[in-house]
Amino acid sequence: MKRLSIAILALLGYLTVDAQTKKYTNHNEFSVITYGPAFLESGFGLHTFHGVQLHENIALGLNTGVDRYPVNNEGSKWFLPLSAKVNYVEFPDRKRSFFAGLDLGYSFAFLNKNLVESNLKYEYQGGLLVNPQLGWRFKFKNSAKYWSLATGYRYQHYSRKDTYTRPSASLPDTSIGYGTTQMDKKYDLHRFTLQVGFGF
Numbered sequence: 001m002k003r004l005s006i007a008i009l010a011l012l013g014y015l016t017v018d019a020q021t022k023k024y025t026n027h028n029e030f031s032v033i034t035y036g037p038a039f040l041e042s043g044f045g046l047h048t049f050h051g052v053q054l055h056e057n058i059a060l061g062l063n064t065g066v067d068r069y070p071v072n073n074e075g076s077k078w079f080l081p082l083s084a085k086v087n088y089v090e091f092p093d094r095k096r097s098f099f100a101g102l103d104l105g106y107s108f109a110f111l112n113k114n115l116v117e118s119n120l121k122y123e124y125q126g127g128l129l130v131n132p133q134l135g136w137r138f139k140f141k142n143s144a145k146y147w148s149l150a151t152g153y154r155y156q157h158y159s160r161k162d163t164y165t166r167p168s169a170s171l172p173d174t175s176i177g178y179g180t181t182q183m184d185k186k187y188d189l190h191r192f193t194l195q196v197g198f199g200f
Contacts, residue, residue, distance in 0.1 A: 022052040025059045027087065027199035033069060033154060033191045043068045043076070043191070045154075049085055049199075059087040063103055066111070069156065069189055078111035079156065081129050095139050099148070103131035109158050119165040127157030133195065148197040156189040 031045035045068070051061015063085040069077045083105020091097040108126045115122035135150025162183045 022054065025049075025051050025053055025061070025087075025199070027148070027197055029148070029150075029195045029197035031067075031154075031193050031195045033067065033193050035192065043070050045081075045193075047081070049087070051085070051087070056092050057089055059089075061085055063105070067107065067156070069191070071187065071189070077109070077124075077158065079107035079109055079126060079129075079158070080111060081105060081107040083129055083131070089137065097137055099135055099137050099150070101131075101133045101135075101150070101152075103129060103133075105129045107156055107158070121163040123161045123163075125159045125161065127159060128155070129157075130155040131193070133193065135195065137199070145198070145200045148195070148199065150193075150195040150197070152193045152195065154189075154191040154193050156191070158187050158189075160185045160187070 027049040029045075029047045029049075031047065033043040033045055045065060047063055047065035049061055049063045051059045053059050061084075063081070063083045065081060067079045067081055069079070071077055081103075083103040085101060085103045085105075087099060087101045089097050089099045105128075106126060107129045109124040110126075112124040114124060131152055131154045133150045133152030135148055135152075137146045137148040139146045162185065164181045164183070
């Protein structure tokens with residue numbers, strides 16, 4: 001994750017310099033995040049992409065926003081994603097065009113409240129984010145602005161560090177004496193997404 005963070009920061013520096021010579025582009029999306037077409041345990045996301053046009057078909061930039069994921073028996077979890085994103089538009093000059101996008105980054109978990117009790121503490125940690133998408137964009141008449149409709153797959157990893165002070169009723173065995181026990185619970189969320197957006 002450290003290398004990924006360094007790569008994202010390097011990309012931010014590159015975009016800051018390159019934006020002076022290349023065209024700026026922006027794309028904002030609202031996402032429904034769910035297990036599948038039945039929309040079980042649906043969450044949502046709000047994302048904004050800021051980048052530069054490397055080529056008339058290709059844009060590279062940074063994507064951020066906020067995500068909410070319902071998780072079985074865990075309630076809702078909130079994340080602040082920060083990712084590098086590349087967008088490909090097949091026919092940028094046409095009224096309608098196929099496009100594809102790929103996000104690769106990290107989601108921060110500090111929006112989730114850590115639990116602290118007398119003998120139990122939860123701490124949430126973020127993790128890897130991957131989000132490929134395919135869709136169509138539709139230009140407004142006589143304008144560079146457009147709206148988009150897309151679908152995709154969203155993978156989100158995060159973990160929760162549980163610290164127990166023994167003896168604790170939260171532990172399966174309360175006879176193991178006094179001390180501190182730490183357990184790391186890892187979560188891998190695999191979600192289907194539907195996205196509607198607006199950009200220029």
